[in-house]
Amino acid sequence: MVLALAIIGIVILAAIALFAASRRSDANSAISAETRKRDQSRVAAGAIGVEEEVTGREVEKAAALERRQGDLVAFDESEIEPWVAPDPEAIGVARRQFLNRSIIGMFGFALSGFGAAVIAQLWPGASEGFGSAINVGEVGDVRAQITAANGFLYRPEGRMWVTEYPSGALEKAAVEYGDTAAWPGIEAGFMALFQKCPHLGCRVPECGSSQFFECPCHGSFYNQVGEKRGGPAPRGMDFFAMSISNGNLVVDTGNIIGGQSIGVNTTGQEREGPSCLGASSH
Numbered sequence: 001m002v003l004a005l006a007i008i009g010i011v012i013l014a015a016i017a018l019f020a021a022s023r024r025s026d027a028n029s030a031i032s033a034e035t036r037k038r039d040q041s042r043v044a045a046g047a048i049g050v051e052e053e054v055t056g057r058e059v060e061k062a063a064a065l066e067r068r069q070g071d072l073v074a075f076d077e078s079e080i081e082p083w084v085a086p087d088p089e090a091i092g093v094a095r096r097q098f099l100n101r102s103i104i105g106m107f108g109f110a111l112s113g114f115g116a117a118v119i120a121q122l123w124p125g126a127s128e129g130f131g132s133a134i135n136v137g138e139v140g141d142v143r144a145q146i147t148a149a150n151g152f153l154y155r156p157e158g159r160m161w162v163t164e165y166p167s168g169a170l171e172k173a174a175v176e177y178g179d180t181a182a183w184p185g186i187e188a189g190f191m192a193l194f195q196k197c198p199h200l201g202c203r204v205p206e207c208g209s210s211q212f213f214e215c216p217c218h219g220s221f222y223n224q225v226g227e228k229r230g231g232p233a234p235r236g237m238d239f240f241a242m243s244i245s246n247g248n249l250v251v252d253t254g255n256i257i258g259g260q261s262i263g264v265n266t267t268g269q270e271r272e273g274p275s276c277l278g279a280s281s282h
């Protein structure tokens with residue numbers, strides 16, 4: 001969002017600069033034309049007689065002579081290039097070239113900004129938010145935060161829920177989950193679940209009373225580790241690869257693992273209270 005606003009700002013500034021440059025160029029050429037016209041009319045009217053006309057070179061020579069009290073340094077006038085009036089056609093071409101190059105440059109600049117934004121969006125590891133590896137925190141702290149959040153720790157930067165994986169279910173998990181990239185985290189007692197419902201993509205909130213995840217869109221519901229317990233969803237909630245690094249839980253939100261098949265229920269958890277469906281708690 002910030003990048004998009006920056007690109008729009010740059011494009012507007014470039015357009016203003018281009019407009020100002022074009023106005024200045026027009027004003028200069030208008031002044032030059034007006035000056036030439038006035039000089040021509042003065043000569044035609046005899047205000048400047050051909051006989052009386054004093055050239056700039058003569059004025060300079062007189063001034064130098066005066067300054068040096070007659071000690072005028074001689075110079076060879078043949079070395080001075082005669083002044084040639086600029087070709088109006090050439091000036092017009094130069095202006096058109098300037099405008100064309102400005103427009104091309106502006107478009108090139110805007111396109112490169114747009115390209116950079118697209119690459120940043122598509123390259124998961126390029127940012128520190130969703131799509132990158134997120135350090136959730138020290139294992140003990142994370143566990144305490146989950147408890148403080150009534151069993152469901154939400155981390156918006158990873159679009160994920162972090163819950164506890166019961167140690168008593170690890171034996172079954174070893175069979176069902178196998179050697180997934182999330183296993184080190186599961187073994188340490190965690191599950192990091194993608195918030196997106198595997199049915200049609202709604203965000204799945206937790207339900208404090210039932211201690212399940214309950215999707216408000218079509219009623220799918222899942223236990224605390226994301227295994228499907230009911231509703232139209234084709235599988236359990238997707239989850240992320242996890243690792244333990246220097247005592248910290250690290251969740252790789254760029255590595256999404258498909259949810260468990262229907263019927264997998266490693267924890268055996270049942271509803272612990274009324275459902276929240278129809279009254280989402282988030």
Ligand code: FES
Pocket residue numbers: 197198199200201202215216217218219220231232233
């Ligand atoms: S999107 Fe969640 S049940 Fe349909």
